[in-house]
Amino acid sequence: MRAYAVASAGEPPAHHDVDIPEPDAGEVRVRVAAASVNGFDIAVAAGYMANFFEHRYPLVLGREFAGVVDAVGPDVEGFEVGDRVLGVVSKPHLQEGAFAEYTTAVADSGVVAAPDALTDAAAASLGHTGSTALSILAALGDVEGKKILVVGATGGVGTLLTQLAAAEGGEVIATGRTDEGRQLLLELGATHAVDYADLVAAVRAVAPDGVDAAVHLHGNPTEFAPLVKDGGTIVSTLLYAPEMFPDADRITPAPIAGYPTGDALRRLTGLVDDGSLRVIVDREHAFDDVADAFAAYGHETIGNIVVIID
Numbered sequence: 001m002r003a004y005a006v007a008s009a010g011e012p013p014a015h016h017d018v019d020i021p022e023p024d025a026g027e028v029r030v031r032v033a034a035a036s037v038n039g040f041d042i043a044v045a046a047g048y049m050a051n052f053f054e055h056r057y058p059l060v061l062g063r064e065f066a067g068v069v070d071a072v073g074p075d076v077e078g079f080e081v082g083d084r085v086l087g088v089v090s091k092p093h094l095q096e097g098a099f100a101e102y103t104t105a106v107a108d109s110g111v112v113a114a115p116d117a118l119t120d121a122a123a124a125s126l127g128h129t130g131s132t133a134l135s136i137l138a139a140l141g142d143v144e145g146k147k148i149l150v151v152g153a154t155g156g157v158g159t160l161l162t163q164l165a166a167a168e169g170g171e172v173i174a175t176g177r178t179d180e181g182r183q184l185l186l187e188l189g190a191t192h193a194v195d196y197a198d199l200v201a202a203v204r205a206v207a208p209d210g211v212d213a214a215v216h217l218h219g220n221p222t223e224f225a226p227l228v229k230d231g232g233t234i235v236s237t238l239l240y241a242p243e244m245f246p247d248a249d250r251i252t253p254a255p256i257a258g259y260p261t262g263d264a265l266r267r268l269t270g271l272v273d274d275g276s277l278r279v280i281v282d283r284e285h286a287f288d289d290v291a292d293a294f295a296a297y298g299h300e301t302i303g304n305i306v307v308i309i310d
């Protein structure tokens, strides 16, 4: 099958012909319709994850997908061939990624029925991204009435987190570089949407006493940590150890590793089904142009960048 893969350690990713993966016990195989680009994929491609996960080559990139179940491994309940699903590739090793015609994923924790309301591109933007947003929400604790600064809010994680935190009564101050991005964040429930060109001044203008928590999805946390009140929290998807956080003597550090669970995936799809969560897709790329999708990630995007696998 055709896959976007790293052939051996240190090589840049490229299209390769690789074997179709077989589902192990507890897994399903999915004919992938769409897969979205995440920071994780960029990091794996750059070799940054070598110390954290076993790498098996050829290593197919891609964490988050939507598609149709095409084979069911032993000991799987609740899924049948033909089910339209979304999910996350989240095995302890890296090899059977989502930028391919077929992938495999753990049925209990990494796959869920895809909501009818979502296109393939949107469905492929919910599993990993949404699980991460839910982990951040859990780390924030009770957000009701609290001022929550989300730095990097225009991306896939931030657009979901803004909605989730606002729905729980948080006063979300969300950053966006463009007018279009800030307008969308207000529509998604942010109380304030601010340009991060002068982040500290923009936040002080709407929260003169500071914020209760900051969520670090982008930017420099040393710059905005002073905005967090004493005893507050910084949640980061980018700093993975407490000692990496600024001002840890007065602000609680909360490193996040987004990981799916069956409950989290069902909660996310349930919110989509009842109309209370929107999934934002910035753009779709053809599989031939997956390298362009990787290059575009992180720059003035609004929502997720998705690759359509045909």
Ligand SMILES: NC(=O)c1ccc[n+]([C@@H]2O[C@H](COP(=O)([O-])OP(=O)(O)OC[C@H]3O[C@@H](n4cnc5c(N)ncnc54)[C@H](OP(=O)(O)O)[C@@H]3O)[C@@H](O)[C@H]2O)c1
Pocket (backbone or CB within 6 Å): 037, 038, 039, 040, 128, 129, 132, 151, 152, 153, 154, 155, 156, 157, 158, 175, 176, 177, 178, 181, 196, 217, 218, 219, 220, 236, 237, 238, 256, 257, 258, 259, 297, 298, 299, 300, 301, 302, 303, 304
């Ligand atoms: N630890 C984990 O398990 C985990 C899981 C998922 C994601 N992540 C990380 O979490 C972050 C968010 O993920 P994502 O997929 O939502 O990213 P994304 O789609 O790339 O969104 C990030 C957004 O941040 C904005 N931005 C760029 N530079 C900025 C700056 N200096 N200050 C503030 N905003 C800036 C960009 O939009 P504008 O410039 O147009 O505003 C961009 O759309 C990424 O760094 C990703 O690697 C980690």
